[in-house]
Amino acid sequence: VNFASPARPDVFVLRNLTLTICSGQTIALVGSSGSGKSTCISLLLRFYEPLSGCIAINNRSITDCNVKQLRQKIGVVSQEPILFATSIYENIRFGKENATKAEIEEAARQANAHDFIMQLPNVCIE
Structure with missing residues (x-):
C-alpha cells in the first residue's frame, strides 16, 4: 500500500507497506511519532483510501465492505x-x-x- 496525505500529496506517509495479520491475532502498531501508525489505522477503517495497493480482509478488498460494519468489527486503542x-x-x-x-x-x-x-x-x- 502507498499513501500520501491529501493535504500533502507529494509526501508519502506509507510507501510499499505490506502487512499480514492472521485471523484471531492481536497486534500493536508501535513506532516513533510520524511513522504512519495512525495512518495505517485510518486506512484500515476507510477514513482514507490508499493511493495504490489493496487492503483486504480474508482476501476481500475492504472497499467491498460496508464501512459501518467494517468499523464495528475492528477494535482500536488510540494514542489519546x-x-x-x-x-x-x-x-x-x-x-x-x-x-x-x-x-x-x-x-x-x-x-x-x-x-x-x-x-x-x-x-x-x-
Missing part, C-alpha cells in the same frame, strides 16, 4: 485516552454495559489500574 464525564466505574463499564462490579474490578486489575484507582480520593466503584 478518552474519558467520559462520569465515574471511573462507568468509564470502565462503557466497554461492556452489563458488566458486574466484579468484572469491572477485574478489568481494572488487568489494566494495572486498580491499585491506582483505589488510591484516588472519593473513589466509589458502584
Whole structure:
C-alpha cells in the first residue's frame, strides 16, 4: 500500500507497506511519532483510501465492505485516552454495559489500574 496525505500529496506517509495479520491475532502498531501508525489505522477503517495497493480482509478488498460494519468489527486503542464525564466505574463499564462490579474490578486489575484507582480520593466503584 502507498499513501500520501491529501493535504500533502507529494509526501508519502506509507510507501510499499505490506502487512499480514492472521485471523484471531492481536497486534500493536508501535513506532516513533510520524511513522504512519495512525495512518495505517485510518486506512484500515476507510477514513482514507490508499493511493495504490489493496487492503483486504480474508482476501476481500475492504472497499467491498460496508464501512459501518467494517468499523464495528475492528477494535482500536488510540494514542489519546478518552474519558467520559462520569465515574471511573462507568468509564470502565462503557466497554461492556452489563458488566458486574466484579468484572469491572477485574478489568481494572488487568489494566494495572486498580491499585491506582483505589488510591484516588472519593473513589466509589458502584
